[in-house]
Amino acid sequence: MSESTIHVMRESPLRRVHPAGDESPPAALSSRPPMTAHMKSLPGDARAVLPDPNGWFAVCFSHELQRGAVLVKPLMGRDIVLYRTQSGLARVVEPYCPHMGAHLGHGGRVEGDNLVCPFHHMQFGPEGGCVHTGRAGAVPRMALTARHMRERNGVIFTWVHQEGLAPSWEPPTHDLTGWSRPAWVHQEHGGYFQNSGENSVDLVHFDTIHNFRQPQMSADVVDNLLVVRFSARLLGRPFFLHLTNYDAGNLYGHFTLPSLGLELCVLGYATPDAHLRWSLRMVTAMRVERFARWPAAIQSPLYALMRLVAGVWADRTAGQDTSVWEHRGHPGSFRLMAEERPAALYQRWVQQFYSYDFPGVKPSATDRPAQEDAR
Known part of the structure; x- marks a missing residue:
């Protein structure tokens, strides 16, 4: 098991405590002159188009895809078509009929276990092959282009790999036995897809945006998963959050508020819909x-x-983030502070899910985890 660990405690912005004998002034009072603004005459930089990641992406909740339904969903700037047969099988396919290119999501329908093209009424079975034409003569040898899909925890996933490789891991399944009836949330956001993942390791914003007191965070890479442990005080009560990031868009969160005996689990799935558009x-x-x-x-x-109260609180808390997410610059423009080492770790970890160069954060030497922290 390979493991690297980073532990950070958010310091008060008003006071820094120096070890005995250390007379060096706080950075804000240092005689070192501040940097001056970089003057520019060229047109401003547009927000970059970043490469799309690899992995499993949530495209639909199971209850949205009823038997006989045909849905169109966006994925990385393209359409995909989802349908469920009358026997209950869910399928994800490319949108165009192999016969003459009709879009199967606009007018296509399900008959029994077959998907029927809206143009010439070709029928395709659950394995994708053409099984019926409705006309005399042999059935042509043609098939839909199917996508790898899985159905887990009431969510339908499809696999994407920019080099066309088959799935190399499986989306996790979580046992919710003993928990309350789940609530389902679907939000659409502007900005960069990585916002939700980066948010989970952004220690400082829990203080500056959400007013959580005494925030502390540790970040570990364990068996290729990014594990984040966070604690703070909310309304004077301590709470704890344990997050596991499985890939660039898939995380599990476990929130505990011991004083009330309350636990909350969150399965979070971010999906890039198009450039600067994503779903959560x-x-x-x-x-x-x-x-x-x-x-x-x-x-x-x-x-x-409790779901109603928690939903109101979550909407308010998330709204504080989304107003920033909508307009953030791309990750390559970030310059991190030393206390933001978990964010630097996330940026290095997440790049494994991209086939092409990703302009991620390149922290300075002082921002990288110390050698003893990485053991």
């Missing part, structure tokens, strides 16, 4: 220790009320 899908569930002693007839309305 979340599956959330909760449990309260004391509720376990009560019958389901009492638990259900209590959890419903």
Whole structure:
């Protein structure tokens, strides 16, 4: 098991404590002159078009794709078509009929287990091959272009690899037994797809944006997963957040508020829809220790009320982030501070999910984890 660890505690912006005998002044009071603005005469930089990542991407909730339904979803600037057969099989295919190019998501329909083209009524079976033409003569040898797909935890995923490689890992499955009935959230955002992942390792913003007190964070790479542990105080009460990032768009979060016996799990899935457009899908569930002693007839309305309150709080908290996300520059323009080492670790870790050069953060030597931290 390879493991690198970074531990950071957010310092108060008002006071720094220096070790005994260290008379060096705080950076803000140093005699070193501040940098001056870089003057520019050329037109301003447009936000860069970044390469798309590899991995499993959530494109739909299972309950959105009912039996017999045909849906069109965006993925990296292109359409994909999802459909579910009458027997319940979910499929993800490229949108164009191999016969004469009709878009299967606009007028296509499901008959039994077959997808029917809206143009010439060719029928394609669940394995993709043409099985019926509705006319006399032999069935032509043609097939849809199918995409790798999985259905996990009420979410439909499709695999993307910029070099056309087959899946090399599986999307995780999470056991939600004993948790409340899940809530389903789908948001569409502007800006860069990596915003949600970077947010999970941005220690400083929990203080400056969300007003969480005494935030602390550690970041580890364990078995190629990026594991983040975060703690802070909310309304005077300590809480803890454990995040596992599986790839560039797939994370699991476990939130605990011990004083209330409250736990919250979040399955978060970010999907690049197009340049500077992305979707965030979340599956959330909760449990309260004391509720376990009560019958389901009492638990259900209590959890419903808690979901409502938690949803209002989450919308408010997320709204503080999204107003920034919409207009951020691309990652290659970042210059990180020393206390933002978890963010630097994330930038190095996430580049494995890109086939092509990604203009990620190149931290200075002082921003990189110390050698002893990386053991």
